[in-house]
Amino acid sequence: QKEVEQNSGPxxxxxxxxxxxxxxxxxxxxxSFFWYRQxxxxxxxxxxxxxxxxxxxxxxxxxxxxKASQYVSLLxxxxxxSDSATYLCAVNxxxxxxxFGTGTRLQVFP
Amino acid sequence: DAGITQSPRHKVxxxxxxxxxxxxQTENHRYMxxxxxxxxxxxxxxxxxxxxxxxxxxxxxxxxxxxxxxTEDFLLTLESATSSQTSVYFCAIMSATGDSPLHFGNGxxxxxx
Numbered sequence: 001q002k003e004v005e006q007n008s009g010p011x012x013x014x015x016x017x018x019x020x021x022x023x024x025x026x027x028x029x030x031x032s033f034f035w036y037r038q039x040x041x042x043x044x045x046x047x048x049x050x051x052x053x054x055x056x057x058x059x060x061x062x063x064x065x066x067k068a069s070q071y072v073s074l075l076x077x078x079x080x081x082s083d084s085a086t087y088l089c090a091v092n093x094x095x096x097x098x099x100f101g102t103g104t105r106l107q108v109f110p
Numbered sequence: 111d112a113g114i115t116q117s118p119r120h121k122v123x124x125x126x127x128x129x130x131x132x133x134x135q136t137e138n139h140r141y142m143x144x145x146x147x148x149x150x151x152x153x154x155x156x157x158x159x160x161x162x163x164x165x166x167x168x169x170x171x172x173x174x175x176x177x178x179x180x181t182e183d184f185l186l187t188l189e190s191a192t193s194s195q196t197s198v199y200f201c202a203i204m205s206a207t208g209d210s211p212l213h214f215g216n217g218x219x220x221x222x223x
Binding site: 031032034042043044045046049051088090092096097098099100101102103 | 141143145150151152153154155158160168200204209210211212213214215216217
């Protein structure tokens with residue numbers, strides 16, 4: 001069973017701090033990795049994708065990938081209360097399917 | 111939501127009745143997916159389609175069937191609904207394989223009483 005693991009949280013950080021979200025995966029053949037944000041009662045929305053080892057930055061978001069360690073992370077700088085949501089890590093398997101972790105709930109308090 | 115419409119948005123049905131959920135896309139994407147989302151389990155793949163009349167099972171396919179007669183429509187059928195199928199169902203589309211992300215519809219909340 002190919003798996004994607006995330007800490008369910010909640011991860012609580014103060015406004016303005018850096019939030020660090022982590023994800024591990026079991027399939028060494030995975031090549032594509034995604035982070036989705038999901039507000040309560042809403043559908044998941046894509047915020048970051050990463051395909052090669054290293055860091056990828058987009059605004060306040062940085063995705064980090066380490067294929068040797070089978071580890072993906074998402075950093076949110078200058079966290080805002082509006083960032084409070086559940087963050088889902090997704091990993092491709094067999095090139096045409098994505099497997100999701102159970103998500104980490106982030107709470108940003110003023 | 112990337113041109114994806116799910117219907118109905120909410121449905122309450124009784125145990126043993128058949129239920130069909132519809133996903134309609136306007137993006138002409140090849141791949142379409144049905145996921146269910148439950149507390150503690152996250153998003154789990156039910157079935158997916160890689161073209162008209164081409165479908166395959168996901169990790170939780172028991173009790174579900176799908177059909178895709180047109181590129182734009184992907185139907186999920188619960189042949190005889192059970193209470194364990196109470197969930198939020200999401201349809202998603204993907205333009206190509208491998209490095210493409212999924213884009214999700216707004217979801218259907220199904221309650222089986």
